[in-house]
Amino acid sequence: MATQTIGMLKLFGLQCISASTFFRHQRLYTxxxxxxxxxxxxxxxxxxxxxxxxxxxxxxxxRSDSPGHCANYGTYSFIEDRINKVLDLQLVQVS
Known part of the structure:
Protein backbone atom coordinates (compact mmCIF):
# COMPACT_ATOMS: atom_id res chain seq x y z
CA MET A 1 0.00 0.00 0.00
CA ALA A 2 2.80 2.43 0.87
CA THR A 3 4.59 1.68 -2.40
CA GLN A 4 1.40 2.35 -4.38
CA THR A 5 0.73 5.60 -2.51
CA ILE A 6 4.29 6.85 -3.02
CA GLY A 7 4.08 5.92 -6.72
CA MET A 8 0.81 7.85 -7.09
CA LEU A 9 2.28 10.93 -5.35
CA LYS A 10 5.29 10.86 -7.67
CA LEU A 11 2.95 10.47 -10.67
CA PHE A 12 1.26 13.71 -9.59
CA GLY A 13 4.66 15.39 -9.39
CA LEU A 14 4.60 15.75 -5.59
CA GLN A 15 7.75 15.43 -3.55
CA CYS A 16 7.76 12.56 -1.11
CA ILE A 17 10.09 10.13 0.58
CA SER A 18 11.19 6.99 -1.23
CA ALA A 19 9.67 3.61 -0.48
CA SER A 20 12.95 2.41 1.03
CA THR A 21 12.99 5.44 3.39
CA PHE A 22 9.40 4.76 4.41
CA PHE A 23 10.09 1.09 5.17
CA ARG A 24 13.34 1.94 7.01
CA HIS A 25 11.52 4.45 9.24
CA GLN A 26 8.73 1.93 9.80
CA ARG A 27 11.23 -0.78 10.76
CA LEU A 28 13.42 1.43 12.98
CA TYR A 29 10.87 3.73 14.63
CA THR A 30 7.17 3.09 14.05
CA ARG A 63 -11.26 -13.77 13.07
CA SER A 64 -10.00 -14.70 9.63
CA ASP A 65 -10.03 -13.14 6.16
CA SER A 66 -13.27 -11.93 4.60
CA PRO A 67 -15.51 -14.42 2.75
CA GLY A 68 -14.35 -15.00 -0.80
CA HIS A 69 -10.70 -14.50 0.10
CA CYS A 70 -8.15 -17.12 1.06
CA ALA A 71 -8.02 -17.32 4.87
CA ASN A 72 -4.25 -17.56 5.36
CA TYR A 73 -4.21 -15.83 8.75
CA GLY A 74 -6.38 -15.82 11.83
CA THR A 75 -6.36 -13.29 14.66
CA TYR A 76 -7.05 -14.61 18.16
CA SER A 77 -7.85 -12.22 20.98
CA PHE A 78 -8.60 -12.56 24.71
CA ILE A 79 -10.53 -9.92 26.64
CA GLU A 80 -11.09 -9.68 30.39
CA ASP A 81 -14.82 -8.95 30.70
CA ARG A 82 -14.89 -6.99 33.96
CA ILE A 83 -12.33 -4.40 32.89
CA ASN A 84 -13.21 -4.72 29.17
CA LYS A 85 -9.59 -4.72 27.99
CA VAL A 86 -7.69 -6.89 25.53
CA LEU A 87 -5.18 -9.10 27.35
CA ASP A 88 -3.53 -10.67 24.35
CA LEU A 89 -3.72 -10.69 20.57
CA GLN A 90 -2.07 -13.28 18.32
CA LEU A 91 -1.79 -13.52 14.54
CA VAL A 92 -1.64 -17.16 13.46
CA GLN A 93 -0.91 -18.50 9.99
CA VAL A 94 -3.37 -21.17 8.93
CA SER A 95 -1.66 -24.17 7.40
Missing part, protein backbone atom coordinates in the same frame (compact mmCIF):
# COMPACT_ATOMS: atom_id res chain seq x y z
CA UNK A 31 6.94 -0.65 14.71
CA UNK A 32 9.28 -0.68 17.76
CA UNK A 33 7.34 2.25 19.26
CA UNK A 34 4.00 0.46 18.81
CA UNK A 35 5.40 -2.79 20.25
CA UNK A 36 6.77 -0.93 23.29
CA UNK A 37 3.45 0.89 23.83
CA UNK A 38 1.57 -2.44 23.64
CA UNK A 39 3.97 -4.09 26.10
CA UNK A 40 3.59 -1.17 28.53
CA UNK A 41 -0.21 -1.41 28.24
CA UNK A 42 -0.11 -5.16 28.84
CA UNK A 43 2.10 -4.72 31.92
CA UNK A 44 -0.37 -2.18 33.33
CA UNK A 45 -3.31 -4.50 32.70
CA UNK A 46 -1.50 -7.41 34.39
CA UNK A 47 -0.79 -5.22 37.45
CA UNK A 48 -4.45 -4.22 37.54
CA UNK A 49 -5.60 -7.85 37.29
CA UNK A 50 -3.28 -8.98 40.08
CA UNK A 51 -4.99 -6.49 42.42
CA UNK A 52 -8.50 -7.71 41.54
CA UNK A 53 -10.35 -10.38 43.49
CA UNK A 54 -12.43 -13.17 42.03
CA UNK A 55 -10.22 -14.55 39.28
CA UNK A 56 -10.52 -13.74 35.61
CA UNK A 57 -13.55 -13.72 33.34
CA UNK A 58 -12.13 -14.23 29.85
CA UNK A 59 -13.74 -14.04 26.45
CA UNK A 60 -11.95 -15.12 23.30
CA UNK A 61 -12.52 -14.61 19.61
CA UNK A 62 -10.95 -15.65 16.33
Missing amino acids: IPTMVQAWQNEQAGIIRELKEMWGGLILSGDC
Whole structure:
Protein backbone atom coordinates (compact mmCIF):
# COMPACT_ATOMS: atom_id res chain seq x y z
CA MET A 1 0.00 0.00 0.00
CA ALA A 2 2.80 2.43 0.87
CA THR A 3 4.59 1.68 -2.40
CA GLN A 4 1.40 2.35 -4.38
CA THR A 5 0.73 5.60 -2.51
CA ILE A 6 4.29 6.85 -3.02
CA GLY A 7 4.08 5.92 -6.72
CA MET A 8 0.81 7.85 -7.09
CA LEU A 9 2.28 10.93 -5.35
CA LYS A 10 5.29 10.86 -7.67
CA LEU A 11 2.95 10.47 -10.67
CA PHE A 12 1.26 13.71 -9.59
CA GLY A 13 4.66 15.39 -9.39
CA LEU A 14 4.60 15.75 -5.59
CA GLN A 15 7.75 15.43 -3.55
CA CYS A 16 7.76 12.56 -1.11
CA ILE A 17 10.09 10.13 0.58
CA SER A 18 11.19 6.99 -1.23
CA ALA A 19 9.67 3.61 -0.48
CA SER A 20 12.95 2.41 1.03
CA THR A 21 12.99 5.44 3.39
CA PHE A 22 9.40 4.76 4.41
CA PHE A 23 10.09 1.09 5.17
CA ARG A 24 13.34 1.94 7.01
CA HIS A 25 11.52 4.45 9.24
CA GLN A 26 8.73 1.93 9.80
CA ARG A 27 11.23 -0.78 10.76
CA LEU A 28 13.42 1.43 12.98
CA TYR A 29 10.87 3.73 14.63
CA THR A 30 7.17 3.09 14.05
CA ILE A 31 6.94 -0.65 14.71
CA PRO A 32 9.28 -0.68 17.76
CA THR A 33 7.34 2.25 19.26
CA MET A 34 4.00 0.46 18.81
CA VAL A 35 5.40 -2.79 20.25
CA GLN A 36 6.77 -0.93 23.29
CA ALA A 37 3.45 0.89 23.83
CA TRP A 38 1.57 -2.44 23.64
CA GLN A 39 3.97 -4.09 26.10
CA ASN A 40 3.59 -1.17 28.53
CA GLU A 41 -0.21 -1.41 28.24
CA GLN A 42 -0.11 -5.16 28.84
CA ALA A 43 2.10 -4.72 31.92
CA GLY A 44 -0.37 -2.18 33.33
CA ILE A 45 -3.31 -4.50 32.70
CA ILE A 46 -1.50 -7.41 34.39
CA ARG A 47 -0.79 -5.22 37.45
CA GLU A 48 -4.45 -4.22 37.54
CA LEU A 49 -5.60 -7.85 37.29
CA LYS A 50 -3.28 -8.98 40.08
CA GLU A 51 -4.99 -6.49 42.42
CA MET A 52 -8.50 -7.71 41.54
CA TRP A 53 -10.35 -10.38 43.49
CA GLY A 54 -12.43 -13.17 42.03
CA GLY A 55 -10.22 -14.55 39.28
CA LEU A 56 -10.52 -13.74 35.61
CA ILE A 57 -13.55 -13.72 33.34
CA LEU A 58 -12.13 -14.23 29.85
CA SER A 59 -13.74 -14.04 26.45
CA GLY A 60 -11.95 -15.12 23.30
CA ASP A 61 -12.52 -14.61 19.61
CA CYS A 62 -10.95 -15.65 16.33
CA ARG A 63 -11.26 -13.77 13.07
CA SER A 64 -10.00 -14.70 9.63
CA ASP A 65 -10.03 -13.14 6.16
CA SER A 66 -13.27 -11.93 4.60
CA PRO A 67 -15.51 -14.42 2.75
CA GLY A 68 -14.35 -15.00 -0.80
CA HIS A 69 -10.70 -14.50 0.10
CA CYS A 70 -8.15 -17.12 1.06
CA ALA A 71 -8.02 -17.32 4.87
CA ASN A 72 -4.25 -17.56 5.36
CA TYR A 73 -4.21 -15.83 8.75
CA GLY A 74 -6.38 -15.82 11.83
CA THR A 75 -6.36 -13.29 14.66
CA TYR A 76 -7.05 -14.61 18.16
CA SER A 77 -7.85 -12.22 20.98
CA PHE A 78 -8.60 -12.56 24.71
CA ILE A 79 -10.53 -9.92 26.64
CA GLU A 80 -11.09 -9.68 30.39
CA ASP A 81 -14.82 -8.95 30.70
CA ARG A 82 -14.89 -6.99 33.96
CA ILE A 83 -12.33 -4.40 32.89
CA ASN A 84 -13.21 -4.72 29.17
CA LYS A 85 -9.59 -4.72 27.99
CA VAL A 86 -7.69 -6.89 25.53
CA LEU A 87 -5.18 -9.10 27.35
CA ASP A 88 -3.53 -10.67 24.35
CA LEU A 89 -3.72 -10.69 20.57
CA GLN A 90 -2.07 -13.28 18.32
CA LEU A 91 -1.79 -13.52 14.54
CA VAL A 92 -1.64 -17.16 13.46
CA GLN A 93 -0.91 -18.50 9.99
CA VAL A 94 -3.37 -21.17 8.93
CA SER A 95 -1.66 -24.17 7.40
